[in-house]
Amino acid sequence: MEQQVEHIEVEEQVDTSFEFMDMVTILKSTGRKAANLRQLRDNLAEVSEECIFHHTYQYFSKGHIQEYTNDFAHWAGEGLEERALAEHLSNIDPYSFNSVEELREELLHVLDYYIENFPETRAVLPGNEFFFNEAITFVFPVGLRARNLAEFLIALKYVDASSIYYHFYEARIRLGRGIDDFSKWLDEVIGAKEVADKIRAIDPFMHNMEGIREHIIEIIDGALRKEMEVSLE
Amino acid sequence: MISQYAGISPKRDLLLLNTLGKAFKGKTFLHVNSTRAGGGVAEILHRMIPLLNSLGIDARWEVIEGDQKFFDITKKIHNALQGNMENITEEMWEYYYEVNKRNAKNINLEADGVLIHDPQPAPLINFKKNGKWIWRCHIDLSKPSPEVSNHLEPFCKKYDAIIFSVPKFARAMATDEFIVPPSIDPLSEKNMELTEEEIKGVAEKFQIPLDRPILLQVSRFDRFKDPIGVIQTYRKVKKYNDCVLVLAGSPATDDPEGEAVLEEVREYAANDPDIHILLLPPFSDKDINALQRMATVVFQKSLKEGFGLTVSEAMWKGKPVIGGAVGGIPLQIVHGITGFLIHSVDGAAFRTRQFLNNPLMAKRMGETGREYVRRNFLITRQMRDYLSLWYAVENKDKGIVFEL
Numbered sequence: 313m314e315q316q317v318e319h320i321e322v323e324e325q326v327d328t329s330f331e332f333m334d335m336v337t338i339l340k341s342t343g344r345k346a347a348n349l350r351q352l353r354d355n356l357a358e359v360s361e362e363c364i365f366h367h368t369y370q371y372f373s374k375g376h377i378q379e380y381t382n383d384f385a386h387w388a389g390e391g392l393e394e395r396a397l398a399e400h401l402s403n404i405d406p407y408s409f410n411s412v413e414e415l416r417e418e419l420l421h422v423l424d425y426y427i428e429n430f431p432e433t434r435a436v437l438p439g440n441e442f443f444f445n446e447a448i449t450f451v452f453p454v455g456l457r458a459r460n461l462a463e464f465l466i467a468l469k470y471v472d473a474s475s476i477y478y479h480f481y482e483a484r485i486r487l488g489r490g491i492d493d494f495s496k497w498l499d500e501v502i503g504a505k506e507v508a509d510k511i512r513a514i515d516p517f518m519h520n521m522e523g524i525r526e527h528i529i530e531i532i533d534g535a536l537r538k539e540m541e542v543s544l545e
Numbered sequence: 546m547i548s549q550y551a552g553i554s555p556k557r558d559l560l561l562l563n564t565l566g567k568a569f570k571g572k573t574f575l576h577v578n579s580t581r582a583g584g585g586v587a588e589i590l591h592r593m594i595p596l597l598n599s600l601g602i603d604a605r606w607e608v609i610e611g612d613q614k615f616f617d618i619t620k621k622i623h624n625a626l627q628g629n630m631e632n633i634t635e636e637m638w639e640y641y642y643e644v645n646k647r648n649a650k651n652i653n654l655e656a657d658g659v660l661i662h663d664p665q666p667a668p669l670i671n672f673k674k675n676g677k678w679i680w681r682c683h684i685d686l687s688k689p690s691p692e693v694s695n696h697l698e699p700f701c702k703k704y705d706a707i708i709f710s711v712p713k714f715a716r717a718m719a720t721d722e723f724i725v726p727p728s729i730d731p732l733s734e735k736n737m738e739l740t741e742e743e744i745k746g747v748a749e750k751f752q753i754p755l756d757r758p759i760l761l762q763v764s765r766f767d768r769f770k771d772p773i774g775v776i777q778t779y780r781k782v783k784k785y786n787d788c789v790l791v792l793a794g795s796p797a798t799d800d801p802e803g804e805a806v807l808e809e810v811r812e813y814a815a816n817d818p819d820i821h822i823l824l825l826p827p828f829s830d831k832d833i834n835a836l837q838r839m840a841t842v843v844f845q846k847s848l849k850e851g852f853g854l855t856v857s858e859a860m861w862k863g864k865p866v867i868g869g870a871v872g873g874i875p876l877q878i879v880h881g882i883t884g885f886l887i888h889s890v891d892g893a894a895f896r897t898r899q900f901l902n903n904p905l906m907a908k909r910m911g912e913t914g915r916e917y918v919r920r921n922f923l924i925t926r927q928m929r930d931y932l933s934l935w936y937a938v939e940n941k942d943k944g945i946v947f948e949l
Contacts, residue, residue, distance in 0.1 A: 334557045338933050339724035341709070343717030362945060439687060439871070443712035445724065448937045452564050452949040454556075472557040 329457040330497045332467055334475040335482065337366075337373065337447035344444040348435040349392060352384070352442055353423040361412040362446040368406045368415060369485060370447055372521065373477045381517045382406070384419060387442045394433055397426045405517070407484050451478065461502060461539070465532045473521035480524055481516060494528060507535045546599035547925070553731050554925035562925060564949045565932040566600030573676075574604040574935070575656035579619065579665035581608050585727060585854060586662050586683055592730045593928055602932075605656075609648040609666045614640065619665045622697075625690035626664065627851075638696055642668050658935045661704075670703045677938045680704045683727065685851045685872055686714040705938050710852050711873045721941075723934050726876060728927035729857050729918070735830040736861055739838055747835035751791075753821055758788040758901055761840035763833055763858075765794050766807040769849040771869070773813050774890050776820065778846065781894035783819075786901045793823040793836055837862050842900050842907070846893055847871055857922040860884065860914035865900045865907040867893055877922065883914040 342363055346352040356364070367383035380386040381402045389398030400422045409415040427433075454471055458464035468476075479493035487496060492511065499508035510531045514524065547562060574597060578586050590606050597604035611619070618637045625631040649672035657676045661669055663683055670678055680701060686709065698718075701707060706721045715722045729736055748755050760779055764770040772792055779790040792810065807824070814820040825832060837843060843859035843866050850872030857877050859866050866884035868874040878884040885896040900907040920926075940947065 334560060336557060336561050336929065336933065338930050338937065339712070341712055341715035341722040341724055343715055343722060345713075439713055441713070443715070445712060446945070448933070449946045450561060450933055450936075450949060451946065452561060454560065472555050474555075474557050 327457075328501045329459045330464060330467075330493075330501070332454040332456040332458070332471050332475055333451055333478050334454050334472055335373075335452075335478040336450045336474065337370065338450075340446045340448055342444045342446060345441040346444075347438075347441045349388075349394070349397075349423065349427055349433045352387070353420065353427060355442075355444055356384070356416065356419055356423065359444050360446060361416075363444050364412050364416050364419070366445055366447045368404075368419075369481070372481050372516070373474065384442070391436045391440050391442065392433060394426070394430075397422070397430075400426065407490050407516075461498075461504065461507075461532055461536055464498075464502075465529065465536065468525065468529060468532070473525065476521050476525050476528075480528075484516075504535060507531055546596055549732060550923075550925050553919070554923050555920055558923075558925045558929045561929050561949075562600060562932065565929070565936060566602060568936060568949070569657075569932065570601040572602060572658065573656040574602050574658045574660070575654070575676075576604070576606045576660045576662065577609060577652065577666045577669060578606075578662035579609050579611070579616075588733075589728065589730070589924060589927070590662075592733060592924060596924070596928060607652045609645065609652070609669075611644045611648075611665070615644045616665075622664050622693055623684060625693040626697075627685050628688040628690070631690065631693070633693065633696075645669055646672070660931065664697060667697060667700045670700050673703070677705045677935060678703075679706045679708060679934065679938065681708045681725075682714065683710060683851065685849070686716070706934065708934065711876055721938070723930075725927060725930040725934065726873065726922060727852050727854055728922050728924045729854055729861060730924040731861060733830065735834050736858060737834070739831075739835055743831075744835045744838050747832050748839055750832075751821060751823055751836075753791060753836075753839070754789060755839060757819075758786065758841035759791060759839055760788055760842050760844065760897060761791045761793070761836055761859075762844040762846060763793045763836065763855050764845065764847070766792075766803050766810060768802070768806055769847060770794075771846045771848050772806065772810045774848075774893070775844055775846050776810070776813055777890045778844070778893040778897060779820070781890065782897045782901070785898055788841070788901065789819045789821065791821045791823065791836060791840070793825055793833065795825050795827055795829070833858075834862075837864065840864055842867060842897050844893065845869065845874060846887070847874065850874055853877070854922075856884075857918045860911070860918045861922075863908075863911040863915045865910045866914060867896050867900075877918070878914075879917065882910070883917045884910055 342359060344355050344359060346355050371382045380389060380398060385398045385401035388394045388401055404418055406415050454475055456467045456471065458467050483493040484490055495508035495511040498504045511528055514527050547559060550559060576590055580587050594604050594606045618641050621631040621633050645666060645668040649669055654669065654672055655674045659676055659678045660681055661667060662681045667680060702720055704720055706723055708723050708725045709715045710726050712724050762775045766772060775792060782788060811822060814822060837859050843864045845853050845856045845868040847853060847869040848871060852873030856866055856868050856874055860877065860883060866878060867887055868878045868884060870886040870888055875886055878886050880886045887893045887896055
């Protein structure tokens with residue numbers, strides 16, 4: 313007798329929840345340092361991509377209030393007291409480049425122009441040099457998942473600021489096109505396009521991590537209120 | 546045990562510690578230094594070793610033994626690395642190596658990870674049996690004596706990695722160099738919460754009035770800590786704001802200049818009843834804690850400094866701090882945000898007056914400072930860094946981003 317085999321198709325459940333991750337970096341020294349603008353320029357031309365990445369993209373992970381947008385600008389302003397140069401360097405958006413090499417070229421271009429026009433820049437005192445570092449990054453799950461807007465909002469309030477850095481800043485390099493993890497999930501999984509667009513409209517350079525957190529909370533809080541009001545109608 | 550830090554340390558540090566604890570479960574992690582008591586290294590190891598064990602790591606701590614001659618030599622090496630002129634003969638270097646060789650026979654050096662603290666036991670690397678070896682240099686290496694550096698370099702080269710406290714101490718070397726700042730333990734006697742009664746009790750013990758602002762510096766009586774400069778600062782401030790100055794330090798038995806500096810300070814204070822010079826015995830952690838908590842403004846007006854953890858101690862207690870812009874102090878004080886960095890007595894006086902006349906600003910900076918320390922200078926962060934670094938060294942061929 314022919315045995316009948318019953319094929320039961322089990323639909324595989326895909327977990328579409330948002331998993332909050334966190335990250336920690338440890339500093340690795342390159343042993344290189346610069347005491348003046350010329351040395352900064354020459355080292356910048358030679359250091360590894362990881363070093364440039366650390367001093368630009370990872371600047372915001374340092375988490376305190378800064379008036380600059382990368383370490384080079386910070387040192388130009390506070391160390392060398394070359395405020396105009398600090399402004400030029402601060403205005404460079406690292407996410408607008410396709411590679412770290414392109415970013416390096418732009419940094420060198422700004423420095424070369426400044427050195428050519430203002431060759432008399434001073435040197436800093438010993439101990440205040442620019443120290444070129446790299447970072448080793450550890451990424452790990454926080455143990456929090458969100459399945460909807462409300463869960464997302466609660467988790468966002470309690471994760472460490474470094475988790476926000478990972479999803480809002482670091483994601484832009486992983487995903488490209490200036491997209492962050494939060495807006496991607498809200499748009500593609502939750503279907504909250506309006507919320508996602510508002511998050512994408514936040515200028516990443518104008519806030520520290522807590523500022524970013526506050527803005528996103530405000531946006532989602534507003535969306536949830538609106539959702540509840542609509543459901544009551 | 547690590548759960549004691551929940552609600553105090555950043556969550557991410559505790560999460561990563563647990564994750565790395567699982568990765569290193571059952572692995573042996575050996576720390577070696579040269580003293581069981583006294584100094585910041587011993588202080589932190591006393592707390593760190595049980596915490597590492599509580600994560601499932603088989604951590605142990607060994608101390609090398611040496612006679613007076615050995616420690617006289619290593620003191621010279623220490624001073625020369627910090628920039629002093631020292632005469633270290635070939636015979637001394639040989640003795641330094643011989644004592645380490647003898648220790649290598651007595652200490653079980655077998656471990657999966659080995660962390661050697663400071664120059665005294667650095668030559669133990671020559672007796673490595675297995676595992677990854679890391680040298681942790683806690684001292685100021687910004688201007689080391691080239692001769693002493695050259696003698697130590699062959700040992701340094703053999704390590705898998707080297708750790709410095711601040712970037713400026715690192716130098717171009719073939720060995721991988723990492724930056725791990727030191728830390729304070731929020732649950733130790735020196736930093737734990739105290740009741741108002743306990744604080745008042747210490748004030749009464751030292752006859753310190755609590756009815757006026759208290760300016761405080763806790764440090765050894767050492768010229769590099771500029772105690773005279775602190776008194777000059779107090780005098781400039783006193784013209785505008787009535788206040789009390791407390792200079793608290795332990796007797797520096799290993800510092801021949803300590804007595805002389807203390808005498809200079811006493812003489813300079815000229816029996817001013819509002820200057821309290823306290824010579825505290827060793828293990829006065831709770832008294833120091835109370836002094837820091839009763840202070841209105843805390844100084845670390847150093848002219849030269851290794852890291853200056855007293856700054857983090859004061860910041861942890863929410864105090865506005867004023868520090869000399871030297872050594873590791875600028876790493877702790879973000880100027881104008883977590884405190885003020887100064888370069889002169891006038892600067893210190895001006896900033897003190899700002900704090901005394903603007904308590905809201907002082908409070909805000911104190912609160913920001915406490916949070917800054919919570920994120921960056923607690924023991925859990927230092928443990929996290931040690932384990933991360935060990936993991937990175939073990940997995941060096943797997944890149945610079947680790948997904949755990």
